[in-house]
Amino acid sequence: MAVATRYILMLCGISLVKLLKHFMIMWLELKYKCLLCSSHRQHFELKTTKHGPIFALMHHIVVGDDPAVIHGKPSPDIFLVAAQRFEVSVLPAT
Numbered sequence: 001m002a003v004a005t006r007y008i009l010m011l012c013g014i015s016l017v018k019l020l021k022h023f024m025i026m027w028l029e030l031k032y033k034c035l036l037c038s039s040h041r042q043h044f045e046l047k048t049t050k051h052g053p054i055f056a057l058m059h060h061i062v063v064g065d066d067p068a069v070i071h072g073k074p075s076p077d078i079f080l081v082a083a084q085r086f087e088v089s090v091l092p093a094t
Contacts, residue, residue, distance in 0.1 A: 020051075033059050034059050034086075035060075035061045036079065037061070037063050037064065038078065039063060044061075060085045062081050062082045062085070064078070066078075068081045
């Protein structure tokens with residue numbers, strides 16, 4: 001998250017966790033939820049350890065060192081891998 005965005009959230013008195021919880025309440029009605037993070041699993045777990053309940057709401061999480069993610073950003077690999085892990089196809093028909 002950009003420093004400016006963090007600063008704006010601080011000025012508004014909103015923590016990132018509160019903001020995420022608010023969005024998660026809105027997202028609970030969504031059937032397909034996943035999280036994509038370009039960080040490696042070890043770094044992701046260090047960053048998210050205290051926020052387990054938020055991430056438990058996700059169907060799945062795809063991180064940057066996932067074996068199925070061949071190319072990092074800006075390649076769409078991580079998005080395609082995440083889409084393929086849902087029980088039903090969420091990819092557009094080709």
